[in-house]
Structures are given as structure tokens and as C-alpha cells.
Amino acid sequence: AQSVTQLDSQVPVFEEAPVELRCNYSSSVSVYLFWYVQYPNQGLQLLLKYLSGSTLVKGINGFEAEFNKSQTSFHLRKPSVHISDTAEYFCAYQTGANNLFFGTGTRLTVIP
Amino acid sequence: KAGVTQTPRYLIKTRGQQVTLSCSPISGHRSVSWYQQTPGQGLQFLFEYFSETQRNKGNFPGRFSGRQFSNSRSEMNVSTLELGDSALYLCASSLGRVGSGEQYFGPGTRLTVT
Numbered sequence: 519a520q521s522v523t524q525l526d527s528q529v530p531v532f533e534e535a536p537v538e539l540r541c542n543y544s545s546s547v548s549v550y551l552f553w554y555v556q557y558p559n560q561g562l563q564l565l566l567k568y569l570s571g572s573t574l575v576k577g578i579n580g581f582e583a584e585f586n587k588s589q590t591s592f593h594l595r596k597p598s599v600h601i602s603d604t605a606e607y608f609c610a611y612q613t614g615a616n617n618l619f620f621g622t623g624t625r626l627t628v629i630p
Numbered sequence: 631k632a633g634v635t636q637t638p639r640y641l642i643k644t645r646g647q648q649v650t651l652s653c654s655p656i657s658g659h660r661s662v663s664w665y666q667q668t669p670g671q672g673l674q675f676l677f678e679y680f681s682e683t684q685r686n687k688g689n690f691p692g693r694f695s696g697r698q699f700s701n702s703r704s705e706m707n708v709s710t711l712e713l714g715d716s717a718l719y720l721c722a723s724s725l726g727r728v729g730s731g732e733q734y735f736g737p738g739t740r741l742t743v744t
Contacts, residue, residue, distance in 0.1 A: 550728075554735075559737075560737055560738075561634070561720055561722075561735035561736050561737045561738050562720065562722075562735040563735070564732065564733070564734075608673065612728065614728065615678070615685075615686045615728060616661055616663065616678055616680070616685070616686065616724065616726055616727070616728050616733075617663055617675040617678050617686050617688070618663075618665075618673075618675065618722075618733060619675065620672060620673035620674075621672075622672050623672060623673075
């Protein structure tokens with residue numbers, strides 16, 4: 519069976535500091551991996567996706583993620599966070615169907 | 631291009647009642663998926679409709695049902711509401727190709743069951 523695990527439920531970080539949100543996946547078949555962000559009282563927005571090819575994926579708002587097959591990880595990073603990055607972040611995967619399976623989420627809080 | 635719209639945004643119902651939620655996808659998108667988001671269970675897939683047919687289904691009881699119309703608009707129905715059905719229900723639209731990842735989410739309908 520496939521799954522994604524988000525290792526941190528909450529991550530506090532000071533403004534302009536770097537951040538890494540961790541996601542590990544488990545799958546015996548090829549999966550597509552995604553990071554979504556959810557701002558308060560809103561739906562989900564796609565930050566970035568890994569389908570194939572280059573393992574370093576750049577997304578919107580300065581975020582990037584690296585697909586690491588040997589460590590089965592897909593961690594999300596940003597070199598310098600802003601107050602506006604405060605939100606919930608979800609790692610997700612997709613296999614043979616169109617639906618997404620989500621991790622439990624990581625609440626990122628940027629401290630002024 | 632208009633985004634995904636969901637109506638109503640907020641809803642309060644009583645146990646035992648039924649409810650219908652509506653989702654209008656992005657123009658040109660033929661796939662609509664529904665997700666339930668709760669603090670305890672997180673984001674869970676309910677079902678997907680593609681070209682008016684249910685293409686995929688999650689692990690939810692039969693009280694949860696849906697349909698899709700010829701214009702791709704979708705409705706989700708929950709019958710005999712239970713307290714545990716209180717959640718944010720999210721609809722996502724896409725072209726329907728696996729692996730594209732381009733699922734666009736609406737703002738959700740927050741359902742409270744009392």
C-alpha cells in the first residue's frame with residue numbers, strides 16, 4: 519500500500535529564516551508527489567509537483583522540493599519565509615487514479 | 631478564468647436530516663472530486679466523477695452519494711446526517727488525467743451537524 523507521512527505536525531520559524539517541511543512516502547509502485555498549501559478558511563492550492571524527470575522541483579512563492587528515491591522523501595523547503603507563508607501544508611500522492619491521498623498536514627507558523 | 635465555486639459556503643443541519651452541496655468546476659474540466667476534511671481524520675477522498683460517471687470511490691458509507699451533470703457541475707448528497715459528518719467538504723476540478731496533479735480546489739462548504 520502507498521502512503522505519505524508528514525513528520526512534523528507543527529513547525530514554528532522566525533521570519534526570514536529558512537524552513538524545511540518533511541514528507542516521507544511509502545510505495546512499491548511509481549507515485550506522483552505533490553505539496554499543497556491551505557490558508558485559513560480557504561481551499562487547497564498546489565505549490566509544486568513531482569511527476570518525473572529532474573528531482574529538484576520549483577514551485578510557487580519561492581518554495582522548492584527534492585524527490586529523493588533512496589530516502590523515499592519529498593521535503594519542502596524555502597530559504598527565507600514571510601509572515602504570509604503561515605498556513606497548513608499538505609504532502610500528497612497520486613497513483614493509478616486521479617484522486618489524491620494526503621498526509622496529515624504540517625502547520626507552519628512564521629514568527630515576526 | 632473563473633475558479634472552482636462551491637455553494638453554500640456554510641451550512642448548519644440537524645442530525646437525521648439530509649444535505650446537498652454543489653460544486654461548479656473550472657470551465658473545460660470534466661473531472662470533479664470530493665474530499666472531506668476533519669481535524670481527526672484529515673483530508674479523505676470521497677469520490678470522483680468524470681463525464682457524468684463515478685470513476686473512483688473512497689471508503690465512505692452509502693449515505694454519501696454524488697452525481698455530475700452534463701455541464702460538469704457536481705452535487706454531493708449526505709443522507710441521515712450524523713454528528714461525525716461535521717466537516718469541511720472540498721471539491722476539486724481537473725482535466726481528469728492521472729498524474730497531472732492539477733487539481734484545483736474550491737473554498738469548501740463547512741457543514742455543521744447539531
